[in-house]
Amino acid sequence: MDAVLKVEGLKKNYGNLQALKGISFQIQKGEIFALIGPNGAGKSTALRIIATLLSPTEGKVEVLGHDLRKEPEKIREKISYLPEEAGAYRNQRGVEYLRFMANFYATEPEETKEFVKRGAQIADLGERLYDKIGTYSKGMVRKLLLARALMGQPHLAILDEPTSGLDVINSLEIRQTIREYVKQGTTVLLSSHNMLEIEFLSDRVALIDNGVILDSGTPKELKEKYGANNLEEVFRRAVI
Amino acid sequence: MRKFWNLLKKETKELINAQLIISLIFTFFLFYLMGTLAQGEMAKAAAPQEIAVLDLDSSELSRGIMNGLSSANFKVIALTTEDRQSAIEQARESGASLLLVIPRGFGKSVLELNSMSIDTYYFIRGFSMSATSASGMVKAVIATVNNYISDTYIKERLPGVNPEELKNPVKNKDYVIVKDRIAEGSPAEVSSFILSQSTFLPIILMLIIVYSSQMVISAVAMEKENKTLETLLTVPINRNYIVVAKMLSSGIVGLVTAGIYMVGFRFYMSGFMGNVPTSGQIDTVVQKLGLAFTPQGYLVLGVSLFLAILCGLAMAIILGVLAKDLKSAQGLLMPIIFLALIPYFISLFSDFNSLSWPVKVLLWIIPFSHPFLASQNILLGNYLPVFYGIIYMFVIFAILVFLAARIFSSDQVLTMKLQLSRRSLKGIKQ
Numbered sequence: 285m286d287a288v289l290k291v292e293g294l295k296k297n298y299g300n301l302q303a304l305k306g307i308s309f310q311i312q313k314g315e316i317f318a319l320i321g322p323n324g325a326g327k328s329t330a331l332r333i334i335a336t337l338l339s340p341t342e343g344k345v346e347v348l349g350h351d352l353r354k355e356p357e358k359i360r361e362k363i364s365y366l367p368e369e370a371g372a373y374r375n376q377r378g379v380e381y382l383r384f385m386a387n388f389y390a391t392e393p394e395e396t397k398e399f400v401k402r403g404a405q406i407a408d409l410g411e412r413l414y415d416k417i418g419t420y421s422k423g424m425v426r427k428l429l430l431a432r433a434l435m436g437q438p439h440l441a442i443l444d445e446p447t448s449g450l451d452v453i454n455s456l457e458i459r460q461t462i463r464e465y466v467k468q469g470t471t472v473l474l475s476s477h478n479m480l481e482i483e484f485l486s487d488r489v490a491l492i493d494n495g496v497i498l499d500s501g502t503p504k505e506l507k508e509k510y511g512a513n514n515l516e517e518v519f520r521r522a523v524i
Numbered sequence: 525m526r527k528f529w530n531l532l533k534k535e536t537k538e539l540i541n542a543q544l545i546i547s548l549i550f551t552f553f554l555f556y557l558m559g560t561l562a563q564g565e566m567a568k569a570a571a572p573q574e575i576a577v578l579d580l581d582s583s584e585l586s587r588g589i590m591n592g593l594s595s596a597n598f599k600v601i602a603l604t605t606e607d608r609q610s611a612i613e614q615a616r617e618s619g620a621s622l623l624l625v626i627p628r629g630f631g632k633s634v635l636e637l638n639s640m641s642i643d644t645y646y647f648i649r650g651f652s653m654s655a656t657s658a659s660g661m662v663k664a665v666i667a668t669v670n671n672y673i674s675d676t677y678i679k680e681r682l683p684g685v686n687p688e689e690l691k692n693p694v695k696n697k698d699y700v701i702v703k704d705r706i707a708e709g710s711p712a713e714v715s716s717f718i719l720s721q722s723t724f725l726p727i728i729l730m731l732i733i734v735y736s737s738q739m740v741i742s743a744v745a746m747e748k749e750n751k752t753l754e755t756l757l758t759v760p761i762n763r764n765y766i767v768v769a770k771m772l773s774s775g776i777v778g779l780v781t782a783g784i785y786m787v788g789f790r791f792y793m794s795g796f797m798g799n800v801p802t803s804g805q806i807d808t809v810v811q812k813l814g815l816a817f818t819p820q821g822y823l824v825l826g827v828s829l830f831l832a833i834l835c836g837l838a839m840a841i842i843l844g845v846l847a848k849d850l851k852s853a854q855g856l857l858m859p860i861i862f863l864a865l866i867p868y869f870i871s872l873f874s875d876f877n878s879l880s881w882p883v884k885v886l887l888w889i890i891p892f893s894h895p896f897l898a899s900q901n902i903l904l905g906n907y908l909p910v911f912y913g914i915i916y917m918f919v920i921f922a923i924l925v926f927l928a929a930r931i932f933s934s935d936q937v938l939t940m941k942l943q944l945s946r947r948s949l950k951g952i953k954q
Contacts, residue, residue: 332754
């Protein structure tokens with residue numbers, strides 16, 4: 285199988301603080317791979333490095349064969365990133381925001397239109413898509429941002445806590461959307477505190493704590509290995 | 525380029541919001557209103573003033589004084605009472621600004637060369653410009669009266685002698701030399717004319733630097749506050765384009781904003797300065813001395829102004845990275861305002877050449893000083909220091925843009941604030 289993402293010995297220091305202590309993993313095409321761990325485990329730092337926002341202190345990251353240090357711009361063409369605490373431009377209308385973002389990925393106006401159309405479908409905001417984003421609820425903004433992340437059918441979608449702060453209904457819709465887009469060829473790297481969400485979405489999982497990957501595998505493999513009923517138990521046992 | 529225009533369009537639209545438009549309209553009309561009011565006051569001050577005269581002497585000299593006042597742009601109200609107190613009452617009721625009381629025996633006494641007082645009462649009915657200008661009239665009235673008396677005396681005693689020639693037998697002619705050009709004229713008049721012509725330049729520059737810098741700092745701070753910066757930094761566009769788009773959009777909006785403010789300010793200033801009389805010859809003198817901007821001069825000044833603005837924008841974008849939100853962005857503008865204020869005030873109250881060396885060096889280091897210095901140097905034909913200033917500003921701009929691009933291409937755009945907070949915390953602990 286083709287590896288969309290290869291991470292080898294990735295380390296990140298913030299001054300004296302070691303946020304990542306040499307993590308390694310690979311994600312294959314069409315996979316949903318999840319990093320799970322408590323706050324401060326290093327999940328978001330790993331995602332931000334892969335999204336080209338932070339530079340690694342040590343180690344190697346390759347996205348579709350492009351080295352992160354040498355070709356960050358090439359990588360940005362292949363990925364889309366949804367930060368945990370993301371916002372959109374409050375003075376823009378939903379549709380304007382999608383068009384603005386689509387223009388960075390599309391090569392011609394027709395493709396922009398196609399992306400915006402797809403984004404509108406994913407966001408599913410109806411007529412509210414033509415209202416100012418400043419008037420949206422948190423859930424509506426999150427759906428718009430997810431639509432932005434997926435509308436261009438990126439090779440790798442990096443989703444940090446995609447359902448953060450959303451109610452049950454909105455969370456279910458977003459999980460469903462992510463699943464549908466993976467079927468169309470997008471590979472997903474996500475992080476979440478929500479073990480149920482991870483179990484529902486992920487093909488493979490890596491347990492991360494204190495900047496180190498403790499274990500990885502499919503949810504089923506991990507549950508069997510640790511004799512646990514769910515991923516929460518798996519994580520607790522792996523940490524202890 | 526398509527991606528760059530996409531970004532530039534969005535950046536510009538983000539900056540032109542309802543708040544900006546409303547504040548622009550409000551400020552413009554405020555300036556306009558103040559200018560109109562000031563113009564009205566100035567017109568009142570310049571209009572013929574009413575002066576009440578109680579002539580107790582009724583001599584040929586006292587009548588001559590009244591005629592002299594009329595020809596000196598005073599509207600004379602001759603009072604008929606004999607009593608000083610009722611004359612004050614009549615003058616008050618008539619609304620006159622001044623009351624002159626010419627005592628009995630005045631004409632005779634003066635013609636016998638015994639000085640005698642004319643009592644002057646002036647009424648203050650308010651503290652507006654037109655009301656307070658009445659106090660200045662006293663001197664003018666006395667000067668007119670003295671002039672009339674001395675002229676009359678000379679004419680009577682020395683018929684055929686021009687009183688003006690007798691009173692001022694020695695005259696002088698002023699010449700002004702600028703480089704190799706000479707023209708007849710008053711240096712004070714030339715200086716004040718040049719200053720009045722270049723008053724707007726420092727104000728324009730100050731406004732553009734401050735507004736553009738505020739825009740660019742706000743643009744970066746807004747991205748942070750709205751949590752859109754991380755997303756923007758992961759889209760496939762060269763990070764340098766992000767820096768340039770933010771600077772360019774802020775520059776354009778800052779320029780337009782400053783332009784609108786300037787038009788309003790011009791209305792305001794013309795209210796004060798519109799009626800200031802100037803000698804008709806001054807234009808000719810200035811032309812003769814070559815103290816006018818040539819098209820090349822304007823071009824060089826434009827380049828100098830443009831580079832100063834670019835330096836301000838580049839500084840602002842670096843400072844913007846330190847901002848956590850819009851509120852903290854306002855505080856970060858202070859260093860730029862401070863740097864722009866130093867040359868602004870020095871140019872208003874002093875001359876660069878008369879400054880001490882340390883102050884000169886300080887001014888030279890501040891990039892915003894150079895357009896202030898350039899305007900005077902261009903007028904005087906000293907182009908060399910202007911070109912040095914342009915080269916200096918270009919070097920500073922290149923360094924600042926390089927730094928800004930480095931910051932935006934690295935973690936620092938996200939972590940600089942964090943690193944600084946940690947350092948300051950360490951400092952507190954130690």
